[in-house]
Amino acid sequence: MQHLLFRRPAGLVGLVILLANHPARAQTDSSASKPKAASDSTAASSVGGLTPPPAGLPSAEFETYNINGNGVRYTAAVTGLYTTGTVERVYFSTNHTGNLTVKRWQFPVAASFSYGRQDGNLKEREWLLLTTPDYRIGRWKFYSLGEYEISNLRAIAHRVVVGGGVGYQIYADTTNSEVALSTFFLDENTSYDSEPPLRRNVTRNSTRLKLRLNRGAFSASTLLFYQPSLTNPSGDYRVNNSTVVAFKLYKHLTLNLTYTFSYESVVVRNRDRANSTTSIGFAFSSGK
Numbered sequence: 001m002q003h004l005l006f007r008r009p010a011g012l013v014g015l016v017i018l019l020a021n022h023p024a025r026a027q028t029d030s031s032a033s034k035p036k037a038a039s040d041s042t043a044a045s046s047v048g049g050l051t052p053p054p055a056g057l058p059s060a061e062f063e064t065y066n067i068n069g070n071g072v073r074y075t076a077a078v079t080g081l082y083t084t085g086t087v088e089r090v091y092f093s094t095n096h097t098g099n100l101t102v103k104r105w106q107f108p109v110a111a112s113f114s115y116g117r118q119d120g121n122l123k124e125r126e127w128l129l130l131t132t133p134d135y136r137i138g139r140w141k142f143y144s145l146g147e148y149e150i151s152n153l154r155a156i157a158h159r160v161v162v163g164g165g166v167g168y169q170i171y172a173d174t175t176n177s178e179v180a181l182s183t184f185f186l187d188e189n190t191s192y193d194s195e196p197p198l199r200r201n202v203t204r205n206s207t208r209l210k211l212r213l214n215r216g217a218f219s220a221s222t223l224l225f226y227q228p229s230l231t232n233p234s235g236d237y238r239v240n241n242s243t244v245v246a247f248k249l250y251k252h253l254t255l256n257l258t259y260t261f262s263y264e265s266v267v268v269r270n271r272d273r274a275n276s277t278t279s280i281g282f283a284f285s286s287g288k
Contacts (some may be wrong), residue, residue, distance in 0.1 A: 001201070019269060028134050049191040052128045053139070064100070065260075070101050070102055070256065071100075071101055072098070072099070072100050072101075073097075073098070073099050073101075073285065074096075074097070074098045074099075074285065075095075075097045075170075075283055075284065075285040076094070076095070076096050076283065076284050076285075077093075077094065077095045077096075077256055077258075077281050077282065077283040077284075078091045078092075078093070078094045078281055078282065079091070079092070079093045079094075079258075079279040079280065079281030080093075080281075081279075083160055087118065087119060088117075088118070088211065089116070089118050089177070090115075090116065090117045090118075090119075091114070091115070091116040091117075091124070091279075092110070092114065092115050093112070093113065093114035093115070093175075093277075093279060093281070094113055094114075094118070095110070095111070095112045095265070095283075096110065096111045097109070097110045097111075097132075098110075102136055104137065105133070105134070105135055105136075106133065106134050106136070107131070107133050108131065108132055109129075109130070109131045109134070110128075110129075110130045110131070111128065111129050112126070112127070112128045112130075113126065113128075114126045114128055114277075122152060123152070123153070124150075124152060124153055125150075125151075125152040126150070126151050126152065126153060127148075127149065127151075128147070128148070128149045128150075128151040129148045129149075129254075130145075130146070130147045131145070131146050131147075132144070132145050134167075139168055139169040139170075139172075140166065140167070140168055140169075141166065141167040141168075141169075141182070142164075142165075142166055143164055143165045143166065143167060143184065144163075144164045145161065145162065145163045145164060145165070145184060145186065146161070146162055147159070147160070147161040147162075148160055148161075149161075152193075153271070153272070153275055154264070154267065154271055154275075155192050155193045155194055155268045155270075155271050156190060156191075156192060156193065157191045157192060157193040158190075158191050159188065159189065159190040159191075160188075160189050161186050161187065161188045161189075162186070162187050163184050163185050163186035163187060163206075164184065164185065165182055165184030165185060165206070166182065166183065167180055167181065167182030167183075167208075168180065168181055168182070169249065175214040175215070176212070177212055177213050177214050177215050178210070178211075178212050179209075179210070179211055179212075180209075180210040181208070181209060182207070182208045182210070183205065183206065183207050183208070184188070184205070184206040184207075185203065185204070185205060185206075185230075186203065186204045186205075186206055186207075186227075187201070187203055188200075188201065188202050188203070188204060188233065189201050192268050194268055198268070202229050202231070202236070203228065203229070203230045203231070204226045204227050204228065204229055204230065205228060206225055206226075207225070207226050207227075208223060208224065208225050209223070209224045210222075210223055217247060218245075218246070218247060219245075219246045219248075220243070220244070220245045220246070221243070221244050222241065222242065222243040223241065223242045223243075223246075224240070224241050225238070225239070225240040225241070226238075226239055226253075227239075227240070235265065235266070236265055236266045237265050238262065238264050238265070239261075239262070239263045240260075240261065240262045240263075241259070241260065241261045241262075242258070242259070242260045242261075243259045243260075244256055244257070244258050244259075245257040245258075246283070252284055252285050253282060253283070253284055254282070254283045254285070255280070255281075255282060255283075256280070256281055256282070256283045257278075257279075257280050258277075258278070258279050258280075258281070259276070259277070259278050260276065260277050261274070261275070261276040262274070262275050262276075
């Protein structure tokens, strides 16, 4: 029978933006408490839902294009790292976002891929495809959501998420800075790359806080998610964060510093509860 590990997060997670790329890291303490076994294949799931992907989508751009008009926008970001010596580390990530805005409707799509090896061993091989079409009425947004995910870090063979929700823009100004809250209900189906094979289905609530600041050539944004299971909120929940600091170099080119963090209270054995990545790379955008 497949075993799972449970633990509440301890304290606050410090978010430090570094000018280098880190390998993903985690804190797993299976000796601190006895692992609990899943009673069947429908037990609570691990990560997913409306979350920043492992490589970190440029949240300063995603679903915020052309808020006052119609048009198409596309962005692409690439990060790469190779180190050798005592530890050999290879890491690559690329993120792509596109958005079509027609009057009150927005149709954003985002794709992310990251790949990493350390001392010849595969660490990251993460795929994510995410779309969150929305309809705007004043400060309100009404969302639908679709997601497909594959993750070597979390032993996810594939995950499909569908859902919907509502959001409210608490603050906005002429610089396109904003504070917004949203809440979703998500149906999540996951197949794990485990032996024996494990499949799970869980319904979640996802509450998101979105902050964005623009000051001339500088912008910063963060997305913070809390995603408990509706049937077991204290034992099965996730906390996710994606933070992007961007410096505009030219009209369509920015330098992005990205930090992503995810914590899962329920994981497949031998997989980490916490993962984080800090990276620096360039982003290109086009469109209106």
